[in-house]
Amino acid sequence: MKPSWPVAEFDQVRRLRALAAGVSGAAVAERTVPESFDRVWEIVADLEHELGAFEPDMRTIRLRRGPDGALLADARGRLGLRARFRVELEPGWLWMQSRFLMIGVAAVPAPGGTLVAATGGFRIPGRAALFPLAVRHANARALRRLAARVEDRG
Amino acid sequence: MTVTEADDLVPLVLRAQRGDAMAMSELLSVLAPYAARVCGPIALADGADAAQETLIAVFRNLRSLQDPAACRGWVRAIAVRESVRLAKRSARSTPVESLEHLPSRADVEQAADIHDVLARLSPEHRAVIVLRDLEGLDEVRAAALLSVPVGTVKSRLHRARDTFRKAWSA
Numbered sequence: 001m002k003p004s005w006p007v008a009e010f011d012q013v014r015r016l017r018a019l020a021a022g023v024s025g026a027a028v029a030e031r032t033v034p035e036s037f038d039r040v041w042e043i044v045a046d047l048e049h050e051l052g053a054f055e056p057d058m059r060t061i062r063l064r065r066g067p068d069g070a071l072l073a074d075a076r077g078r079l080g081l082r083a084r085f086r087v088e089l090e091p092g093w094l095w096m097q098s099r100f101l102m103i104g105v106a107a108v109p110a111p112g113g114t115l116v117a118a119t120g121g122f123r124i125p126g127r128a129a130l131f132p133l134a135v136r137h138a139n140a141r142a143l144r145r146l147a148a149r150v151e152d153r154g
Numbered sequence: 155m156t157v158t159e160a161d162d163l164v165p166l167v168l169r170a171q172r173g174d175a176m177a178m179s180e181l182l183s184v185l186a187p188y189a190a191r192v193c194g195p196i197a198l199a200d201g202a203d204a205a206q207e208t209l210i211a212v213f214r215n216l217r218s219l220q221d222p223a224a225c226r227g228w229v230r231a232i233a234v235r236e237s238v239r240l241a242k243r244s245a246r247s248t249p250v251e252s253l254e255h256l257p258s259r260a261d262v263e264q265a266a267d268i269h270d271v272l273a274r275l276s277p278e279h280r281a282v283i284v285l286r287d288l289e290g291l292d293e294v295r296a297a298a299l300l301s302v303p304v305g306t307v308k309s310r311l312h313r314a315r316d317t318f319r320k321a322w323s324a
Contacts, residue, residue, distance in 0.1 A: 004268060005191070005194065005195045005268060005284075005288060006194040006195050006198060006201065006268070006269050006272070007187075007190050007191055007194040007201075008189070008190040008191075008193040008194040008197065008201030008202050008204060008205040009190070009201065009202040009205075010186050010187075010189070010190045010202065010205045010206070010209075011202075014202065014205070014206040014209075015182060015183075015186060015209075017206060017210060018182060018186070018206060018209035018210050018212070018213055019175075019178060019179055019182050019213060021209075021210040021211075021213045021214045022170075022175075022178050022213030022214060022216055023175060023178075086176050088176070088179055095175070095176070095179045097174075097175045097176050102175055123175075126173060127173040128170075128173040128174070128175050128178060129173070
């Protein structure tokens with residue numbers, strides 16, 4: 001009989017912590033939102049309607065598929081700046097990169113609701129590095145807005 | 155995934171090393187199941203933390219990896235080191251000084267509950283077993299990776315097998 005070896009768990013929040021470790025200047029904010037994973041993720045995943053509600057630099061965002069099938073997002077910021085993101089979106093996982101911005105959100109069910117983690121900020125173009133200006137505070141603020149938005153949608 | 159599958163990650167590692175965060179994410183999605191597979195049997199209850207600490211160390215130091223073709227071996231070495239470190243720190247195991255009492259591959263494969271077999275061993279023993287039985291390394295290479303003396307391992311295996319079987323049937 002082939003033995004069944006134990007395999008370590010590696011959830012989406014741990015995945016975000018690991019990936020953020022490779023981004024110079026990145027910080028990960030975490031917060032438990034007292035709602036189910038499905039309700040929280042429904043909002044995070046609705047990028048076209050909800051991303052701007054918790055990522056204040058985003059005003060409009062439109063998703064489309066690139067020629068290779070990759071998910072792309074054309075975004076316009078508060079100051080009218082345009083950005084084209086490459087996007088990874090799957091249950092509990094959002095990772096977006098443009099030339100100037102990086103956004104990561106992860107979520108897992110947790111005692112008391114859903115553990116949500118966020119990272120990102122203004123990117124130093126061409127590098128896995130963020131301008132280290134209040135990134136921790138900005139990510140924590142994004143999670144506060146997300147928690148409020150989940151509550152609003154009740 | 156074995157040590158022989160070395161080169162397929164090279165383009166992805168190079169893109170990730172150049173700072174493409176999407177490539178980093180893609181690389182992580184490949185390496186995470188591998189790290190989880192190595193960390194699980196060594197760190198047991200600390201497996202999730204060990205896998206996380208492994209991958210944090212991997213991505214924090216990715217740019218310092220000089221040979222992208224060696225990526226998996228590099229990840230494996232970090233995974234083993236972090237798993238042993240966390241398992242020892244948790245004090246759920248008794249430290250050992252040698253690699254005696256190592257169950258054979260057949261003992262492991264015949265075990266009804268491998269978790270129970272592993273839980274009877276020290277983290278260092280578990281690491282050798284994982285490297286030998288799961289990763290296909292010989293004991294000499296496995297012990298070298300762990301910085302543990304292994305010169306007498308093979309001659310002790312017969313005795314270790316008996317010891318293990320006695321413990322197993324007790």
